[in-house]
Amino acid sequence: MQSNPLRIGTRGSALALAQAHETRDRLMAAHKLPEEAFEVVVIKTSGDKIQDRPLWEVGGKGLFTKEIEEALLDRRIDIAVHSSKDMPTVLPEGLALTAFLPREDVRDAFLSPKAKTLTDLPQGAVVGSSSLRRQAMIKRLRPDIDVVMYRGNLQTRLRKLAEGEVDATLLAAAGLRRLGLEHEITSLLEVGEFLPAVGQGAITIESRVNDTATLEELAAIHDRETQIRLDAERAFLAVLDGSCRTPIGGLATVSGGMVHLSGIVLKPDGSEAHEAADSGPVTQAAEVGRSVGRMLKDRMGPGFLADH
Numbered sequence: 001m002q003s004n005p006l007r008i009g010t011r012g013s014a015l016a017l018a019q020a021h022e023t024r025d026r027l028m029a030a031h032k033l034p035e036e037a038f039e040v041v042v043i044k045t046s047g048d049k050i051q052d053r054p055l056w057e058v059g060g061k062g063l064f065t066k067e068i069e070e071a072l073l074d075r076r077i078d079i080a081v082h083s084s085k086d087m088p089t090v091l092p093e094g095l096a097l098t099a100f101l102p103r104e105d106v107r108d109a110f111l112s113p114k115a116k117t118l119t120d121l122p123q124g125a126v127v128g129s130s131s132l133r134r135q136a137m138i139k140r141l142r143p144d145i146d147v148v149m150y151r152g153n154l155q156t157r158l159r160k161l162a163e164g165e166v167d168a169t170l171l172a173a174a175g176l177r178r179l180g181l182e183h184e185i186t187s188l189l190e191v192g193e194f195l196p197a198v199g200q201g202a203i204t205i206e207s208r209v210n211d212t213a214t215l216e217e218l219a220a221i222h223d224r225e226t227q228i229r230l231d232a233e234r235a236f237l238a239v240l241d242g243s244c245r246t247p248i249g250g251l252a253t254v255s256g257g258m259v260h261l262s263g264i265v266l267k268p269d270g271s272e273a274h275e276a277a278d279s280g281p282v283t284q285a286a287e288v289g290r291s292v293g294r295m296l297k298d299r300m301g302p303g304f305l306a307d308h
């Protein structure tokens, strides 16, 4: 059997811990194991030390995974729990995303004490967000809005909003739900006009590809439909991924044995956007993703990514 206890690696943020605990609870239920069969190991990552600059400026997604992946490869932990959204498209040799939990709400949430929706915000309102995608999508819908840098943990962001430092902010509905902060949501942005980030709302588990005992244990909590959607979305992202400085949105859905993917790339100021979509059988999910990625690459033309 498995190394006992099963060591679950996670970052120390409130959201990361909630996700690690959800994973542990699902494993406990699926295998009828007591809490003592698991150990949650908190790992500090380079990304956790950076509070004042947007992620894309300091080196992107890998910053939150490097130390955790080292712990996996050194066998100090057996599995790592992550937000799929934060995972780079290329993982270290020997590691893979070996399970996905059933996906939560994929939508972005609008939070504001001043307006019910993005559209209702007054002319020239200030919205806090450090996500390039959200910034570009907001500017596309509302060029008059001033989007300002906004990092820090969730509690800090909610406090800044309450204190009036910004008029509104956007956060993933899934993260707020997992933290029991759903009541903070003013309204939800529908995916038709505001495509989420690739992987948004999906918890994934990374582990060693040759650790069969762990893979067997994970199979009991794995959600196949989420995997198909993420296969399509991540293959799409991999085609476009040249830089984490490009605002990209993408969402796959599954129905009747088919996977459908919609994708968008935007200029950071929202002045230009290209959209594409494709479908195919669920067995071809990654190919559907690549197809949409290639379509967008063609539509963007060579200058699109280079001139900002």
Ligand SMILES: NCc1[nH]cc(CCC(=O)O)c1CC(=O)O
Residues within 6 Å of the ligand: 083, 084, 085, 086, 170, 171, 172, 173, 174, 175, 176, 199, 200, 201, 202, 203
């Ligand atoms: N980049 C931070 C991050 N990574 C995952 C989530 C939310 C949870 C999820 O999307 O699964 C968040 C916060 C946010 O975007 O509001």
